[in-house]
Amino acid sequence: DVKVTQSSRYLVKRTGEKVFLECVQDMDHENMFWYRQDPGLGLRLIYFSYDVKMKEKGDIPEGYSVSREKKERFSLILESASTNQTSMYLCASSLLAGGPQNEQFFGPGTRLTVL
Amino acid sequence: QKEVEQNSGPLSVPEGAIASLNCTYSDRVSQSFFWYRQYSGKSPELIMSIYSNGDKEDGRFTAQLNKASQYVSLLIRDSQPSDSATYLCAVTGSGGSNYKLTFGKGTLLTVNP
Numbered sequence: 001d002v003k004v005t006q007s008s009r010y011l012v013k014r015t016g017e018k019v020f021l022e023c024v025q026d027m028d029h030e031n032m033f034w035y036r037q038d039p040g041l042g043l044r045l046i047y048f049s050y051d052v053k054m055k056e057k058g059d060i061p062e063g064y065s066v067s068r069e070k071k072e073r074f075s076l077i078l079e080s081a082s083t084n085q086t087s088m089y090l091c092a093s094s095l096l097a098g099g100p101q102n103e104q105f106f107g108p109g110t111r112l113t114v115l
Numbered sequence: 116q117k118e119v120e121q122n123s124g125p126l127s128v129p130e131g132a133i134a135s136l137n138c139t140y141s142d143r144v145s146q147s148f149f150w151y152r153q154y155s156g157k158s159p160e161l162i163m164s165i166y167s168n169g170d171k172e173d174g175r176f177t178a179q180l181n182k183a184s185q186y187v188s189l190l191i192r193d194s195q196p197s198d199s200a201t202y203l204c205a206v207t208g209s210g211g212s213n214y215k216l217t218f219g220k221g222t223l224l225t226v227n228p
Contacts, residue, residue, distance in 0.1 A: 031214050040220070041220070042203075042218055042219065042220035042221065043159075043203070043218040045215065048214075048215065050214065058215075090158055090159070094214060096214070102147055102207055102213065102214045102216075103147075103149065103161055103164055104149075104161070104205075104216055105161065106151075106158040106159050106160070107158060108157070108158050109157070109158045
């Protein structure tokens with residue numbers, strides 16, 4: 001079974017803090033993704049990575065950056081947390097592009113509250 | 116802007132009935148289609164994928180795809196209270212972005228005992 005893990009289930013930070021969210025997958029997947037999910041807005045893609053050190057902006061990258069130094073690990077960074085970044089953050093991975101290999105598998109999520 | 120539309124619900128069905136969840140998508144060249152189940156407070160879980168026109172069955176779940184109508188559906192037979200969740204439809208992009216998924220906002224299903 002694919003396993004995607006995230007470093008924290010719940011996180012509380014203060015405005016202006018730098019926040020690191022970590023995601024690890026154990027299935028040698030090429031692609032990794034960071035989403036946020038908010039009521040009424042659904043899942044929105046923040047960033048994704050299709051290879052080590054490669055990244056591409058998603059639909060809402062403002063206020064976020066990412067790092068992928070190893071294939072299995074994808075980090076989301078909030079440089080200066082703001083209250084409007086309070087959300088559920090979901091990491092996902094997929095094997096390859098195209099066909100069955102682009103099924104995405106999600107981690108358990110991190111519920112981040114910024115005070 | 117690629118769009119995936121779902122009825123937000125809630126869709127309420129009695130235990131043992133068939134639940135029918137629908138999804139339309141705007142990108143005519145989308146190739147892969149997925150249904151995820153998400154329980155309250157949990158992350159999405161992949162339950163079905165479909166790539167060609169027609170029906171695909173897996174246990175109590177049947178996914179149906181009609182690319183000409185840009186329509187994909189999920190049928191849940193013999194619905195159980197444990198099926199109560201939000202169901203997300205997801206569609207791949209085309210060409211170079213075919214590893215990205217666009218998600219609908221989900222349909223909340225409630226199965227009443």
